Amino acid sequence: MKSNSLPQQDNGHPMYHLTRNQQAVLDVLHQQPHPLSAQELYGMMRQQQAIGLATVYRALETLKLHGLIRSRTGTNGESLYSPVLTDQHYLTCLQCGQSFPLDHCPVQELKAPLQHPIPFKIYYHTLEFFGLCEPCTHQVE
Amino acid sequence: MKSNSLPQQDNGHPMYHLTRNQQAVLDVLHQQPHPLSAQELYGMMRQQQAIGLATVYRALETLKLHGLIRSRTGTNGESLYSPVLTDQHYLTCLQCGQSFPLDHCPVQELKAPLQHPIPFKIYYHTLEFFGLCEPCTHQVE
DNA sequence: GAGTGAACGATAATCATTCTCATTGTACTC
DNA sequence: GAGTACAATGAGAATGATTATCGTTCACTC
Ligand SMILES: [Zn+2]
Ligand SMILES: [Zn+2]
Ligand SMILES: [Zn+2]
Ligand SMILES: [Zn+2]
Numbered sequence: 001m002k003s004n005s006l007p008q009q010d011n012g013h014p015m016y017h018l019t020r021n022q023q024a025v026l027d028v029l030h031q032q033p034h035p036l037s038a039q040e041l042y043g044m045m046r047q048q049q050a051i052g053l054a055t056v057y058r059a060l061e062t063l064k065l066h067g068l069i070r071s072r073t074g075t076n077g078e079s080l081y082s083p084v085l086t087d088q089h090y091l092t093c094l095q096c097g098q099s100f101p102l103d104h105c106p107v108q109e110l111k112a113p114l115q116h117p118i119p120f121k122i123y124y125h126t127l128e129f130f131g132l133c134e135p136c137t138h139q140v141e
Numbered sequence: 142m143k144s145n146s147l148p149q150q151d152n153g154h155p156m157y158h159l160t161r162n163q164q165a166v167l168d169v170l171h172q173q174p175h176p177l178s179a180q181e182l183y184g185m186m187r188q189q190q191a192i193g194l195a196t197v198y199r200a201l202e203t204l205k206l207h208g209l210i211r212s213r214t215g216t217n218g219e220s221l222y223s224p225v226l227t228d229q230h231y232l233t234c235l236q237c238g239q240s241f242p243l244d245h246c247p248v249q250e251l252k253a254p255l256q257h258p259i260p261f262k263i264y265y266h267t268l269e270f271f272g273l274c275e276p277c278t279h280q281v282e
Numbered sequence: 283g284a285g286t287g288a289a290c291g292a293t294a295a296t297c298a299t300t301c302t303c304a305t306t307g308t309a310c311t312c
Numbered sequence: 313g314a315g316t317a318c319a320a321t322g323a324g325a326a327t328g329a330t331t332a333t334c335g336t337t338c339a340c341t342c
Contacts, residue, residue, distance in 0.1 A: 019320070039298070052322035057299065065235055065281050070271070073214040077330075078298060091261050094206055100259055107268070110247050118241055120232050122272040127248075130211070131263040140206050160289065180329075193291035198330070218299075219329060 018063075021051060025059040026083075029069060035080035067123035075099070089127045095136035159204075162192060166200040167224075170210060176221035208264040216240070230268045236277035 018026065028041060036044075042056045060081055063069045070086070071079045075097035082088070087108070090099040107125055116122075132140060159167065169182060177185075183197045201222055204210040211227070212220045216238035223229070228249070231240040248266055257263075273281060 021321080037298085050322085054300080054323080055321055058320085067272070073218075076298095077214075077218075077220075079218075091257060091259070091263070093261075094264070100257070100261065103258070106251050107247065110250065116232060116241070117244070118232070119275040120234075120241065120270075120272055121275075121278055122232070122270050123235070124272075125268065125270045127266065127268045129261075129263050129266045131208070131261055131265075134260040134262075137262055162290080178329090191291085195292080195331080196290055199289080217329095 019059075021055050022059040022062055024049065024051070025056060026063055026068060029081060029083055032082075035072065035074075035082040037074065037078045037080055039078070041081070070124040070126070072126050072128070084124050087124075089129075091129045091131070091133075093133040093136050094130055095132055095140060098133060100133070160200075162196050163200040163203055165190065165192070166197060167204055167209060170222060170224055173223075176213065176215075176223040178215065178219045178221055180219070182222070211265040211267070213267050213269070225265050228265075230270075232270045232272070232274075234274040234277050235271055236273055236281060239274060241274070 024045065025041060028045060029036060038053075038056055038060060041060075042051070042053045045051050045056065060069065060071075064071060064081075068084055069081050070084045071081045074080045075092060087105045089102045089105055091102065092099045105127070107127055165186065166182060169186060170177060179194075179197055179201055182201075183192070183194045186192050186197065201210065201212075205212060205222075209225055210222050211225045212222045215221045216233060228246045230243045230246055232243065233240045246268070248268055
Protein backbone atom coordinates (compact mmCIF):
# COMPACT_ATOMS: atom_id res chain seq x y z
CA MET A 1 0.00 0.00 0.00
CA LYS A 2 1.70 3.14 -1.19
CA SER A 3 0.61 6.59 -0.15
CA ASN A 4 -0.28 9.28 -2.58
CA SER A 5 1.55 12.57 -2.61
CA LEU A 6 -1.07 14.87 -1.19
CA PRO A 7 -0.98 15.10 2.59
CA GLN A 8 2.07 14.70 4.77
CA GLN A 9 2.13 14.31 8.52
CA ASP A 10 4.42 16.08 10.97
CA ASN A 11 5.96 12.87 12.16
CA GLY A 12 7.37 12.27 8.72
CA HIS A 13 5.16 9.28 8.02
CA PRO A 14 2.99 9.85 4.98
CA MET A 15 -0.68 10.10 5.94
CA TYR A 16 -2.69 7.32 4.41
CA HIS A 17 -4.71 8.47 1.42
CA LEU A 18 -7.30 6.62 -0.59
CA THR A 19 -6.75 6.00 -4.27
CA ARG A 20 -9.22 7.31 -6.80
CA ASN A 21 -10.97 3.96 -7.11
CA GLN A 22 -11.10 3.38 -3.38
CA GLN A 23 -12.67 6.81 -2.93
CA ALA A 24 -15.14 6.11 -5.73
CA VAL A 25 -16.27 2.87 -4.06
CA LEU A 26 -16.66 4.65 -0.75
CA ASP A 27 -18.67 7.42 -2.39
CA VAL A 28 -21.10 4.99 -3.97
CA LEU A 29 -21.63 3.22 -0.64
CA HIS A 30 -22.32 6.55 1.04
CA GLN A 31 -24.91 7.42 -1.58
CA GLN A 32 -26.78 4.13 -1.27
CA PRO A 33 -29.52 3.74 1.33
CA HIS A 34 -28.97 -0.02 1.49
CA PRO A 35 -25.93 -2.31 1.73
CA LEU A 36 -24.48 -3.39 -1.60
CA SER A 37 -22.69 -6.53 -2.68
CA ALA A 38 -19.36 -6.35 -4.50
CA GLN A 39 -21.04 -7.55 -7.67
CA GLU A 40 -23.73 -4.86 -7.42
CA LEU A 41 -21.07 -2.22 -6.83
CA TYR A 42 -19.17 -3.44 -9.86
CA GLY A 43 -22.31 -3.37 -12.01
CA MET A 44 -23.14 0.16 -10.94
CA MET A 45 -19.65 1.63 -11.14
CA ARG A 46 -18.67 0.24 -14.52
CA GLN A 47 -21.46 2.28 -16.07
CA GLN A 48 -19.83 5.50 -14.93
CA GLN A 49 -16.16 4.67 -15.27
CA ALA A 50 -13.80 1.92 -16.33
CA ILE A 51 -13.08 -0.29 -13.32
CA GLY A 52 -12.23 -3.94 -12.86
CA LEU A 53 -14.00 -6.37 -10.60
CA ALA A 54 -10.78 -7.25 -8.81
CA THR A 55 -10.22 -3.57 -8.08
CA VAL A 56 -13.64 -3.33 -6.47
CA TYR A 57 -12.82 -6.27 -4.21
CA ARG A 58 -9.40 -4.84 -3.36
CA ALA A 59 -10.90 -1.44 -2.58
CA LEU A 60 -13.49 -3.02 -0.29
CA GLU A 61 -10.80 -4.94 1.56
CA THR A 62 -8.71 -1.81 2.06
CA LEU A 63 -11.67 0.29 3.16
CA LYS A 64 -12.68 -2.35 5.67
CA LEU A 65 -9.19 -2.63 7.10
CA HIS A 66 -9.19 1.10 7.70
CA GLY A 67 -12.50 1.04 9.50
CA LEU A 68 -14.38 2.97 6.84
CA ILE A 69 -16.91 0.33 5.82
CA ARG A 70 -18.54 -2.71 7.37
CA SER A 71 -19.84 -5.93 5.90
CA ARG A 72 -22.39 -8.53 6.78
CA THR A 73 -23.25 -11.80 5.10
CA GLY A 74 -26.53 -11.81 3.21
CA THR A 75 -28.97 -14.68 3.03
CA ASN A 76 -27.46 -16.08 -0.14
CA GLY A 77 -23.97 -16.04 1.32
CA GLU A 78 -22.61 -12.97 -0.43
CA SER A 79 -21.08 -10.10 1.51
CA LEU A 80 -23.01 -6.84 1.74
CA TYR A 81 -21.09 -3.63 2.34
CA SER A 82 -22.16 -0.32 3.88
CA PRO A 83 -20.50 2.67 5.55
CA VAL A 84 -19.23 1.88 9.02
CA LEU A 85 -21.33 4.72 10.42
CA THR A 86 -24.58 2.96 9.68
CA ASP A 87 -25.77 0.78 12.54
CA GLN A 88 -28.64 -1.20 11.09
CA HIS A 89 -29.65 -4.71 12.12
CA TYR A 90 -32.24 -7.20 10.98
CA LEU A 91 -34.60 -10.02 11.79
CA THR A 92 -33.95 -12.62 9.09
CA CYS A 93 -36.23 -15.52 8.22
CA LEU A 94 -34.47 -18.85 7.82
CA GLN A 95 -37.19 -20.10 5.47
CA CYS A 96 -37.82 -17.34 2.94
CA GLY A 97 -34.67 -15.30 3.53
CA GLN A 98 -36.48 -12.00 4.01
CA SER A 99 -34.83 -9.47 6.30
CA PHE A 100 -36.86 -7.10 8.46
CA PRO A 101 -34.89 -4.09 9.73
CA LEU A 102 -34.90 -3.22 13.43
CA ASP A 103 -35.82 0.33 14.29
CA HIS A 104 -32.79 0.83 16.50
CA CYS A 105 -29.61 -0.91 17.60
CA PRO A 106 -29.99 -2.81 20.88
CA VAL A 107 -26.23 -2.91 21.44
CA GLN A 108 -26.20 0.84 22.09
CA GLU A 109 -28.15 0.41 25.33
CA LEU A 110 -25.68 -1.98 26.85
CA LYS A 111 -24.68 -1.00 30.35
CA ALA A 112 -21.13 -2.23 30.72
CA PRO A 113 -20.27 -2.67 27.10
CA LEU A 114 -17.43 -4.84 26.06
CA GLN A 115 -15.14 -6.04 28.79
CA HIS A 116 -12.48 -7.28 26.42
CA PRO A 117 -9.69 -8.81 28.42
CA ILE A 118 -7.52 -8.40 25.37
CA PRO A 119 -6.63 -5.05 23.81
CA PHE A 120 -8.67 -4.71 20.65
CA LYS A 121 -9.61 -1.73 18.50
CA ILE A 122 -13.27 -2.21 17.64
CA TYR A 123 -14.48 -0.71 14.36
CA TYR A 124 -18.03 -2.04 14.29
CA HIS A 125 -20.33 -4.86 15.28
CA THR A 126 -22.82 -7.10 13.56
CA LEU A 127 -26.05 -8.27 15.18
CA GLU A 128 -28.79 -10.31 13.59
CA PHE A 129 -31.76 -12.31 14.78
CA PHE A 130 -32.76 -15.48 12.96
CA GLY A 131 -35.98 -17.43 13.03
CA LEU A 132 -39.24 -17.66 11.11
CA CYS A 133 -41.50 -14.87 9.93
CA GLU A 134 -45.18 -15.39 10.59
CA PRO A 135 -46.16 -16.72 7.14
CA CYS A 136 -43.28 -19.17 7.14
CA THR A 137 -44.13 -20.71 10.51
CA HIS A 138 -47.06 -22.43 8.79
CA GLN A 139 -44.86 -24.00 6.15
CA VAL A 140 -42.31 -25.71 8.37
CA GLU A 141 -43.85 -28.81 9.86
CA MET B 142 -40.05 -33.77 4.44
CA LYS B 143 -41.69 -37.01 5.49
CA SER B 144 -42.07 -38.02 9.11
CA ASN B 145 -40.82 -41.31 10.39
CA SER B 146 -43.16 -43.78 12.03
CA LEU B 147 -41.94 -43.64 15.58
CA PRO B 148 -43.67 -40.98 17.65
CA GLN B 149 -47.21 -39.76 17.19
CA GLN B 150 -48.77 -36.74 18.82
CA ASP B 151 -52.17 -36.52 20.49
CA ASN B 152 -53.40 -33.95 18.03
CA GLY B 153 -53.15 -36.48 15.24
CA HIS B 154 -50.32 -34.65 13.47
CA PRO B 155 -47.24 -36.83 13.21
CA MET B 156 -44.50 -35.42 15.42
CA TYR B 157 -41.50 -34.39 13.39
CA HIS B 158 -38.68 -36.85 13.70
CA LEU B 159 -35.13 -36.56 12.51
CA THR B 160 -33.70 -39.06 10.09
CA ARG B 161 -30.70 -41.15 11.07
CA ASN B 162 -28.31 -38.87 9.23
CA GLN B 163 -29.85 -35.68 10.56
CA GLN B 164 -29.57 -37.06 14.08
CA ALA B 165 -25.97 -38.09 13.44
CA VAL B 166 -25.05 -34.58 12.30
CA LEU B 167 -26.74 -33.09 15.35
CA ASP B 168 -24.92 -35.51 17.64
CA VAL B 169 -21.54 -34.58 16.24
CA LEU B 170 -22.26 -30.89 16.68
CA HIS B 171 -23.29 -31.49 20.29
CA GLN B 172 -20.07 -33.34 20.96
CA GLN B 173 -17.85 -30.63 19.52
CA PRO B 174 -16.68 -27.77 21.71
CA HIS B 175 -16.33 -25.46 18.70
CA PRO B 176 -18.45 -24.65 15.64
CA LEU B 177 -17.82 -26.83 12.61
CA SER B 178 -18.07 -26.16 8.90
CA ALA B 179 -20.05 -28.46 6.63
CA GLN B 180 -16.82 -29.68 5.08
CA GLU B 181 -15.33 -30.46 8.46
CA LEU B 182 -18.46 -32.32 9.47
CA TYR B 183 -18.32 -34.32 6.27
CA GLY B 184 -14.67 -35.18 6.82
CA MET B 185 -15.30 -36.33 10.37
CA MET B 186 -18.48 -38.28 9.74
CA ARG B 187 -17.39 -40.20 6.68
CA GLN B 188 -14.76 -41.90 8.83
CA GLN B 189 -17.44 -43.43 11.01
CA GLN B 190 -20.17 -44.09 8.48
CA ALA B 191 -21.03 -43.78 4.83
CA ILE B 192 -22.55 -40.38 4.19
CA GLY B 193 -22.60 -37.99 1.25
CA LEU B 194 -21.61 -34.36 1.29
CA ALA B 195 -24.98 -33.31 -0.08
CA THR B 196 -26.68 -35.14 2.76
CA VAL B 197 -24.63 -33.22 5.30
CA TYR B 198 -25.71 -29.93 3.72
CA ARG B 199 -29.34 -31.05 3.58
CA ALA B 200 -29.27 -32.16 7.20
CA LEU B 201 -27.81 -28.82 8.29
CA GLU B 202 -30.51 -26.94 6.42
CA THR B 203 -33.27 -29.00 8.01
CA LEU B 204 -31.80 -28.73 11.49
CA LYS B 205 -31.52 -24.98 11.14
CA LEU B 206 -35.09 -24.60 9.92
CA HIS B 207 -36.27 -26.46 12.99
CA GLY B 208 -34.33 -24.24 15.34
CA LEU B 209 -31.93 -26.94 16.47
CA ILE B 210 -28.67 -25.45 15.22
CA ARG B 211 -27.29 -22.02 14.42
CA SER B 212 -24.71 -20.82 11.94
CA ARG B 213 -22.36 -17.93 11.60
CA THR B 214 -20.02 -16.98 8.79
CA GLY B 215 -16.35 -17.58 9.48
CA THR B 216 -13.50 -15.34 8.42
CA ASN B 217 -12.90 -17.25 5.21
CA GLY B 218 -16.54 -17.03 4.23
CA GLU B 219 -17.62 -20.56 5.07
CA SER B 220 -20.55 -21.24 7.39
CA LEU B 221 -19.83 -22.59 10.86
CA TYR B 222 -22.51 -24.59 12.65
CA SER B 223 -23.15 -25.20 16.34
CA PRO B 224 -26.08 -26.21 18.56
CA VAL B 225 -28.63 -23.43 18.98
CA LEU B 226 -28.23 -23.63 22.75
CA THR B 227 -24.70 -22.29 22.63
CA ASP B 228 -24.54 -18.50 22.88
CA GLN B 229 -20.95 -17.66 22.09
CA HIS B 230 -19.72 -14.49 20.41
CA TYR B 231 -16.38 -13.18 19.25
CA LEU B 232 -14.09 -10.27 18.64
CA THR B 233 -12.72 -10.87 15.16
CA CYS B 234 -9.66 -9.20 13.67
CA LEU B 235 -10.14 -7.87 10.14
CA GLN B 236 -6.41 -8.20 9.43
CA CYS B 237 -5.36 -11.65 10.65
CA GLY B 238 -8.79 -13.22 10.95
CA GLN B 239 -8.30 -14.43 14.51
CA SER B 240 -11.43 -14.68 16.65
CA PHE B 241 -11.32 -14.02 20.39
CA PRO B 242 -14.33 -15.39 22.29
CA LEU B 243 -16.29 -13.15 24.63
CA ASP B 244 -16.79 -14.46 28.14
CA HIS B 245 -20.53 -13.84 28.07
CA CYS B 246 -23.31 -12.74 25.75
CA PRO B 247 -24.09 -9.01 26.00
CA VAL B 248 -27.51 -9.46 24.39
CA GLN B 249 -28.77 -11.27 27.48
CA GLU B 250 -28.56 -8.12 29.58
CA LEU B 251 -30.80 -6.11 27.30
CA LYS B 252 -33.56 -4.31 29.14
CA ALA B 253 -36.43 -4.16 26.71
CA PRO B 254 -35.33 -6.79 24.31
CA LEU B 255 -36.67 -6.93 20.84
CA GLN B 256 -39.65 -4.76 20.11
CA HIS B 257 -40.44 -6.45 16.84
CA PRO B 258 -43.36 -4.70 15.25
CA ILE B 259 -43.84 -7.79 13.11
CA PRO B 260 -44.64 -11.23 14.52
CA PHE B 261 -41.49 -13.30 14.31
CA LYS B 262 -40.41 -16.50 16.00
CA ILE B 263 -36.77 -15.94 16.99
CA TYR B 264 -34.56 -19.01 17.19
CA TYR B 265 -31.21 -17.38 17.86
CA HIS B 266 -29.07 -14.32 17.28
CA THR B 267 -25.59 -13.63 16.02
CA LEU B 268 -23.36 -10.90 17.42
CA GLU B 269 -19.79 -10.18 16.47
CA PHE B 270 -17.36 -7.32 16.93
CA PHE B 271 -14.86 -6.50 14.21
CA GLY B 272 -11.68 -4.47 14.32
CA LEU B 273 -7.97 -4.97 14.83
CA CYS B 274 -6.20 -7.03 17.45
CA GLU B 275 -3.27 -5.32 19.14
CA PRO B 276 -0.47 -6.86 17.03
CA CYS B 277 -2.28 -6.06 13.81
CA THR B 278 -2.78 -2.38 14.61
CA HIS B 279 0.94 -1.91 13.95
CA GLN B 280 0.72 -3.47 10.51
CA VAL B 281 -2.06 -1.37 9.01
CA GLU B 282 -0.69 1.99 8.08
C1' DG C 283 -44.25 -57.81 -1.42
C1' DA C 284 -45.80 -54.15 -4.51
C1' DG C 285 -46.56 -48.97 -4.53
C1' DT C 286 -45.36 -44.31 -3.07
C1' DG C 287 -42.54 -40.71 -2.00
C1' DA C 288 -38.85 -39.02 0.86
C1' DA C 289 -33.95 -39.53 1.67
C1' DC C 290 -29.63 -40.54 -0.10
C1' DG C 291 -25.03 -40.40 -2.65
C1' DA C 292 -22.25 -39.33 -6.55
C1' DT C 293 -21.40 -35.95 -9.51
C1' DA C 294 -21.90 -31.79 -12.22
C1' DA C 295 -23.00 -26.98 -12.13
C1' DT C 296 -23.04 -22.47 -10.02
C1' DC C 297 -21.11 -18.39 -8.52
C1' DA C 298 -18.84 -15.19 -5.35
C1' DT C 299 -14.27 -14.48 -4.33
C1' DT C 300 -9.28 -14.82 -4.92
C1' DC C 301 -5.13 -15.39 -7.61
C1' DT C 302 -1.97 -14.47 -11.58
C1' DC C 303 0.40 -11.66 -14.38
C1' DA C 304 1.22 -8.32 -17.74
C1' DT C 305 0.33 -3.36 -18.05
C1' DT C 306 -0.37 1.29 -16.42
C1' DG C 307 -0.01 5.09 -13.14
C1' DT C 308 2.41 7.66 -9.64
C1' DA C 309 6.02 9.52 -6.75
C1' DC C 310 10.62 10.47 -6.25
C1' DT C 311 15.49 11.26 -7.97
C1' DC C 312 18.85 13.12 -10.89
C1' DG D 313 11.72 15.85 -18.07
C1' DA D 314 13.73 11.27 -18.55
C1' DG D 315 14.57 7.18 -15.50
C1' DT D 316 13.58 4.07 -11.74
C1' DA D 317 10.76 1.58 -8.35
C1' DC D 318 6.85 0.01 -6.95
C1' DA D 319 1.91 0.31 -6.06
C1' DA D 320 -2.43 -0.02 -8.52
C1' DT D 321 -5.12 -1.80 -12.10
C1' DG D 322 -7.77 -4.98 -15.21
C1' DA D 323 -8.63 -9.23 -17.77
C1' DG D 324 -9.08 -13.59 -17.16
C1' DA D 325 -8.06 -18.08 -14.89
C1' DA D 326 -8.41 -20.68 -10.66
C1' DT D 327 -10.43 -21.72 -6.33
C1' DG D 328 -13.72 -23.64 -3.32
C1' DA D 329 -17.96 -23.74 -0.76
C1' DT D 330 -22.55 -24.48 -1.80
C1' DT D 331 -26.44 -26.02 -4.72
C1' DA D 332 -28.77 -28.60 -8.35
C1' DT D 333 -29.45 -32.93 -10.85
C1' DC D 334 -30.68 -37.53 -11.21
C1' DG D 335 -30.82 -42.30 -10.67
C1' DT D 336 -30.96 -45.42 -6.64
C1' DT D 337 -32.21 -46.86 -2.05
C1' DC D 338 -34.91 -46.73 2.09
C1' DA D 339 -39.13 -46.48 4.99
C1' DC D 340 -43.74 -46.76 5.44
C1' DT D 341 -48.52 -48.33 3.99
C1' DC D 342 -51.80 -51.46 2.40
ZN1 LIG E 1 -40.22 -16.20 6.03
ZN1 LIG F 1 -25.63 -1.98 16.23
ZN1 LIG G 1 -5.07 -9.44 14.08
ZN1 LIG H 1 -25.74 -14.09 22.42
